[in-house]
Amino acid sequence: MRRETKPGLLNRLKRVEGQVRGVARMVEDDRYCIDILTQVQAVRAALARVETEILNDHLGHCIEGAIVSGDKDEQRRKAAELIELLERAHR
Secondary structure (H helix, E strand, O other): OOOOOHHHHHHHHHHHHHHHHHHHHHHHOOOOHHHHHHHHHHHHHHHHHHHHHHHHHHHHHHHHHHHHHOOHHHHHHHHHHHHHHHHHHOO
16 A cells, blocks of 8 residues: 555544444434434444555556556456456456
8 A cells, every 4th residue: 555545544544433433423322314324324424434545545656556567467466356356356
């Protein structure tokens, strides 16, 4: 992971952590189900943004590095990892 990406990701994850704590409080306080579900959707969207940012970093750093290196085995490994990850996401 690129050094400049890390602080932003950590900030996003801390916000998500706060959102999850907020959802737990809502459940404890017997809040209306739709309000809780709305917040759960917000947490999922925030995590999706984190996932996208990490994926972009992986493509721009790890995969690009394998391509620039010219190492065909490393390129295949990186591509296979990404394909496996995407396959797991669709199960």
